[in-house]
Amino acid sequence: MVNSSNQQRERVSKLLLLYASQPEEVENLGFGSVGVILGLKHTRTGDTLTSTSWDAKTSPSVLSSIVPPPSVISASVVPQSQADVQPTLEALASLSRTDPSLRVTEDVQEGQTLVHGLGALHLEIVEGRLQDEWGVKVKFGKRRVSYRENMGRLVDDEADGILVDHKWSKDMGGKHVEASLSIQVRALTEGDIKTEADRAVVEAWGGNLVQFSEAETGKTRSIPPPEAPSFNHSQYPTNTSPVPHILQGFATTLSSSPHSLLPLSHVHITVKSHSLSSGSPLTVLSAASSSTLLKALHDAGPGHLMEPYVRVKVDVGDEGVGKVVKDLNEHHGEILDLGSGLVTEDDEVGPYPIDDLYIPPKWLTPASASLASKDGTDSSIKRTIWAVAPLSRMLDYSSRLRAVSGGQATFELSNDGFRAVGDVRRLEILKEIGRA
Numbered sequence: 001m002v003n004s005s006n007q008q009r010e011r012v013s014k015l016l017l018l019y020a021s022q023p024e025e026v027e028n029l030g031f032g033s034v035g036v037i038l039g040l041k042h043t044r045t046g047d048t049l050t051s052t053s054w055d056a057k058t059s060p061s062v063l064s065s066i067v068p069p070p071s072v073i074s075a076s077v078v079p080q081s082q083a084d085v086q087p088t089l090e091a092l093a094s095l096s097r098t099d100p101s102l103r104v105t106e107d108v109q110e111g112q113t114l115v116h117g118l119g120a121l122h123l124e125i126v127e128g129r130l131q132d133e134w135g136v137k138v139k140f141g142k143r144r145v146s147y148r149e150n151m152g153r154l155v156d157d158e159a160d161g162i163l164v165d166h167k168w169s170k171d172m173g174g175k176h177v178e179a180s181l182s183i184q185v186r187a188l189t190e191g192d193i194k195t196e197a198d199r200a201v202v203e204a205w206g207g208n209l210v211q212f213s214e215a216e217t218g219k220t221r222s223i224p225p226p227e228a229p230s231f232n233h234s235q236y237p238t239n240t241s242p243v244p245h246i247l248q249g250f251a252t253t254l255s256s257s258p259h260s261l262l263p264l265s266h267v268h269i270t271v272k273s274h275s276l277s278s279g280s281p282l283t284v285l286s287a288a289s290s291s292t293l294l295k296a297l298h299d300a301g302p303g304h305l306m307e308p309y310v311r312v313k314v315d316v317g318d319e320g321v322g323k324v325v326k327d328l329n330e331h332h333g334e335i336l337d338l339g340s341g342l343v344t345e346d347d348e349v350g351p352y353p354i355d356d357l358y359i360p361p362k363w364l365t366p367a368s369a370s371l372a373s374k375d376g377t378d379s380s381i382k383r384t385i386w387a388v389a390p391l392s393r394m395l396d397y398s399s400r401l402r403a404v405s406g407g408q409a410t411f412e413l414s415n416d417g418f419r420a421v422g423d424v425r426r427l428e429i430l431k432e433i434g435r436a
Helices: 082-098 120-132 196-204 243-254 284-300 318-330 366-370 397-405 423-432
Strands: 014-019 022-026 035-038 073-079 103-107 112-117 138-140 148-152 162-172 175-187 209-213 220-222 267-276 303-317 334-338 382-390 410-420
Touching (some): 073 082, 073 120, 082 103, 112 120, 120 138, 148 267, 148 284, 303 397, 303 423, 397 410
Antiparallel strands (some): 014 035, 073 112, 148 303, 162 175, 209 220, 303 410
């Protein structure tokens, strides 16, 4: 069996067909079957598996991949003892294969393992699965929001950005190697995302866009990072194509800004040309592209810091609206709308009518008093509050909302992207990450 997404061969030991909690070993899995494949080592969620006899030239062999959104929050993983370190790393590797939205990195400076997720609840689920499913003795450190830095302030108003021609050379093993790159770097705008393919590449790069210019046609093509499931390994093989090595160099530099050590976002990179001296290995292009992009970022100067925001929807009774709005304002939230709880563009139906419901008398249960007023009209219609707020201020919102509403309110959070912060907030963030 072959993993068509990364061109890796897999040896399958067993096929199991699931009947509720009872697996049954079978020779093959039919269309639409829910089964288990044992023995996979290089496959993760979103990959396509095909037979070794499949003809990829006559039939498409790769289905559309899953492109997870970039992570917005991280926490350190702390094993309880030295004996728990290796089991923890193995459990995290297995978990990241089944959950593409989970990223695991090593912080070399702090000497700790970090997990990056889509929210506080996501990290709580990961911690619970590590303890319950893998049985590792581990606890998570303080949750930390993932900030970003965008393109330098010197090119904010320049449509063409910065053009850098850089030559990288070094003596390796007694041999002189050399590589040259010409790239154009500027701030990414919404107008640069022209197709859904471009949007998928931007998501794979964590908010950036990398394109290669074709000298013959004058057109550009967007390419995802080599580790992305959508990267075409058959078109750009590592042993013959320079593209994966150039992209790897960009990925290394984009992961850490030279000014703040934060990941970079909203950066548009266009590779104009590249060359390699005779006899130099392709891996030289990785160092050359990293050095070229680093030079462009230094020339552009420090960029604006960006903070993740979330869109908040709170359903609360009339008596609690004021307290909820006050709490959101005190935590730098921005109120967008105060709905009446009736039909909105996002809600198909309004409050459920209680005309045909039996409401117990007050002497039977005091709770019935909250369902109907004295004149028999409905007093339980909730108001819907729409707002946006910094994610860093919403990590403990569940307990805060329960306190201000007496446990009667519910809320939903959704990603609202990154926003540039002002100078005062910039200084607070730099102090928080130890860069000021």
